[in-house]
Amino acid sequence: GENVEQHPSTLSVQEGDSAVIKCTYSDSASNYFPWYKQELGKRPQLIIDIRSNVGEKKDQRIAVTLNKTAKHFSLHITETQPEDSAVYFCADNSGGSNYKLTFGKGTLLTVNP
């Protein structure tokens, strides 16, 4: 069935530290794994994504890793800044055939100055 589990639900770090958020998925047909950031009162926005043909992707301070065998993927944020504080959602395209996304329940990241 379609299920994306995300951990932790809340994460508090000091400015400059790294943050890691992990997700697991159940549908072996999933082949697209995006991460969305939602600031308070705002809409979700894509920050990075990865497809099943690669194991890692980086974009400045953020990176995503994918382990297809274990069906899990992770978001890594280095040198965190207060403006990184937001709710982060992982997702997959359960079924693999179109871009209907199934989201995890989100992680509230707080970066303390």
Place this chain on the structure above:
Amino acid sequence: DSGVTQTPKHLITATGQRVTLRCSPRSGDLSVYWYQQSLDQGLQFLIQYYNGEERAKGNILERFSAQQFPDLHSELNLSSLELGDSALYFCASSAPGQSNTGELFFGEGSRLTVL
């Protein structure tokens, strides 16, 4: 600004009532998605339309219905409202065909409060 427009931004109504939420996708986008966001459930997929036709269905209640019109705007109808329907309803669109990178472009959402 994502280019996706949702109205109304806020809506307060009573139990048992019926409301309609409206969404206009980005210019050129053919797909429209509806998501429900409540505090404890994250972003729940409701339904997807592509060029006027239903493409995928998620956890959408029978009291809810949606459609996409020839001009590609979409409406989500919520009827016999219950307190638990209070949530933020997001519409999103995605680029068509070969232009589709997978990214969903979300609107600002419609916050529904049922009293």
